[in-house]
Amino acid sequence: QVHLVESGGGLVQPGGSLRLSCVVSGSISSISAMGWYRQAPGKQRELIAAKFSGGTTNYADSVTGRATIWRDNAKNIMYLQMNSLKPEDTAVYYCKADLSSYISGTYVPNQGYWGQGTQVTVSS
Numbered sequence: 001q002v003h004l005v006e007s008g009g010g011l012v013q014p015g016g017s018l019r020l021s022c023v024v025s026g027s028i029s030s031i032s033a034m035g036w037y038r039q040a041p042g043k044q045r046e047l048i049a050a051k052f053s054g055g056t057t058n059y060a061d062s063v064t065g066r067a068t069i070w071r072d073n074a075k076n077i078m079y080l081q082m083n084s085l086k087p088e089d090t091a092v093y094y095c096k097a098d099l100s101s102y103i104s105g106t107y108v109p110n111q112g113y114w115g116q117g118t119q120v121t122v123s124s
Contacts, residue, residue: 002026002101002113009118017083022095022115024076027102036080038091085122092117
């Protein structure tokens with residue numbers, strides 16, 4: 001089984017910062033891409049940051065210059081640092097990994113897995 005668990009959410013004042021973590025566990029063979037999404041009430045889930053196995057990173061316009069995504073390859077942990085937070089950053093933040101794994105001894109190529117989400121609230 002593959003599991004993704006996010007942590008680091010909470011209540012932050014406008015202008016503040018936070019760091020989200022996403023731990024990927026299981027019999028992982030390789031990770032081709034990891035990303036952070038968020039979903040605000042009444043809105044669609046949106047991709048805000050992605051990191052690919054070749055090193056490329058992409059950011060949504062809404063967070064460019066304020067967000068940094070990186071990954072600890074040895075520990076299979078992905079991070080998202082968000083600075084200068086705004087009330088409009090309030091959302092549930094999800095991590096997603098596209099990876100290949102072994103499940104019950106069977107090789108499962110390139111599936112997408114989601115974490116359960118962590119709430120980020122930006123408010124004074």
